[in-house]
Amino acid sequence: MIKQAEQFLEQCYKELGKTEAELRERTGAVTKEIEDTGSYTHTYEELEYGAKMAWRNSNRCIGRLFWNRLEVKDQRHLDTEEEVAGALREHIHEATNGGRIQSTISIFKPKTVAGGEVKIWNHQLLRYAGYETDEGIIGDPDSVALTKKALDMGWEGAGTPFDILPHIFHIDDREPVWYDVPEDIILEIPLRHPEYEWFRELNLRWYAVPIISDMRLEIGGVDYTCAPFNGWYMETEIGARNFADEFRYNLLPVVAEKMGLDTNRNSSLWKDRALLELNQAVLYSFQQDGVSLVDHHTAAWQFQVFQRNEHKQNRQVTGDWTWLNPPVSPATTPIFHQSFEDRMDSPNYFYQKCPFS
Numbered sequence: 001m002i003k004q005a006e007q008f009l010e011q012c013y014k015e016l017g018k019t020e021a022e023l024r025e026r027t028g029a030v031t032k033e034i035e036d037t038g039s040y041t042h043t044y045e046e047l048e049y050g051a052k053m054a055w056r057n058s059n060r061c062i063g064r065l066f067w068n069r070l071e072v073k074d075q076r077h078l079d080t081e082e083e084v085a086g087a088l089r090e091h092i093h094e095a096t097n098g099g100r101i102q103s104t105i106s107i108f109k110p111k112t113v114a115g116g117e118v119k120i121w122n123h124q125l126l127r128y129a130g131y132e133t134d135e136g137i138i139g140d141p142d143s144v145a146l147t148k149k150a151l152d153m154g155w156e157g158a159g160t161p162f163d164i165l166p167h168i169f170h171i172d173d174r175e176p177v178w179y180d181v182p183e184d185i186i187l188e189i190p191l192r193h194p195e196y197e198w199f200r201e202l203n204l205r206w207y208a209v210p211i212i213s214d215m216r217l218e219i220g221g222v223d224y225t226c227a228p229f230n231g232w233y234m235e236t237e238i239g240a241r242n243f244a245d246e247f248r249y250n251l252l253p254v255v256a257e258k259m260g261l262d263t264n265r266n267s268s269l270w271k272d273r274a275l276l277e278l279n280q281a282v283l284y285s286f287q288q289d290g291v292s293l294v295d296h297h298t299a300a301w302q303f304q305v306f307q308r309n310e311h312k313q314n315r316q317v318t319g320d321w322t323w324l325n326p327p328v329s330p331a332t333t334p335i336f337h338q339s340f341e342d343r344m345d346s347p348n349y350f351y352q353k354c355p356f357s
């Protein structure tokens with residue numbers, strides 16, 4: 001850990017324009033703390049900048065242009081389930097910001113011998129339940145396992161395709177707890193289409209803010225296993241994946257039928273036409289309701305600006321080409337025509353073992 005801490009402090013203090021003396025003094029203190037206690041405590045400034053560096057290093061993220069504008073909420077002092085549940089609600093409310101979404105991360109106590117580690121079971125703080133029934137799955141198939149856990153713990157879902165799951169988490173090795181998400185902090189957008197009046201009859205909706213709550217933030221050798229973070233959506237995530245994947249809401253056949261397309265022939269490109277109208281509906285609905293969202297062309301252009309900025313700072317932009325390309329019309333973006341080194345630098349966000357199942 002000492003090596004990782006030294007490397008982080010060196011890069012962080014250099015980028016923050018601190019003196020050699022400040023770096024030497026801090027490195028000495030951190031080394032001593034690690035020798036005495038097995039870990040060390042980041043200053044708020046180190047925590048804030050480390051979380052931003054981790055975003056800047058996220059190879060699969062097309063939205064990295066705004067890496068230096070991240071609201072970092074330091075929740076390392078919270079100890080009880082009630083306090084944690086309150087902080088999760090506060091994150092949702094502050095990040096939503098009435099539709100002008102603010103990129104925010106809440107950082108809870110890291111994994112250390114002192115204990116107090118929080119583990120959130122939800123993939124995202126806002127996500128729909130998935131119910132397995134004899135007639136098939138109602139809601140989000142991706143949520144079936146967690147929904148079963150919630151029902152086993154006493155949660156009662158309304159049984160609609162759009163029931164927001166409760167927050168489920170455990171602290172150290174204590175029993176997991178669940179807390180319903182208050183409706184008044186959940187911003188959702190009902191889907192409609194600029195031309196097709198019938199679209200609203202599909203009764204589709206989606207939540208405004210994607211808040212990833214199951215990844216580990218690593219900064220200088222310290223593991224923040226509970227650090228939920230949000231940005232805003234790129235429309236294709238909802239329109240081309242959540243609603244379009246056969247193993248998610250599988251809506252292409254429904255939309256194509258309503259459009260009167262010939263769904264018996266691949267060569268009619270019915271899937272492609274339905275896909276575009278689904279993404280058009282997402283863009284239109286979010287824009288009508290004044291909720292932050294970016295289209296995949298603008299996002300790709302912003303990523304270009306990010307690359308130019310990083311080049312000016314003599315930093316290499318690493319990336320995962322397979323994820324950086326949007327799932328709709330990828331070759332119409334500059335990303336498709338480039339290649340990227342997929343090296344995982346630290347600080348960064350990592351997957352971690354599923355805490356249930």
Ligand code: HEM
Pocket residue numbers: 051055058060061062063064066070103104105229230231232233234237294299323349
């Ligand atoms: C501000 C607007 C943002 C946009 C539009 C955006 C867009 C995206 C998109 C489209 C993906 C691919 C997701 C998928 O295909 O399922 C992604 C991945 C990712 N983003 Fe961003 N992002 C934003 C902000 C952020 C922030 C604030 C963070 C963290 C502080 C972040 C960290 C990541 C990470 C770690 C991944 C990879 C997730 C994985 O490997 O499963 N992004 N982003």
Ligand SMILES: N/C(=N/c1cccc(CO[C@@H]2CCNC2)c1)c1cccs1
Pocket residue numbers: 210211212229230231232233234237
């Ligand atoms: N727009 C976003 N999209 C995502 C960013 C990271 C992850 C995900 C969802 O990843 C899932 C896991 C694998 N595919 C879907 C979506 C953001 C979420 C939080 C900050 S920005």
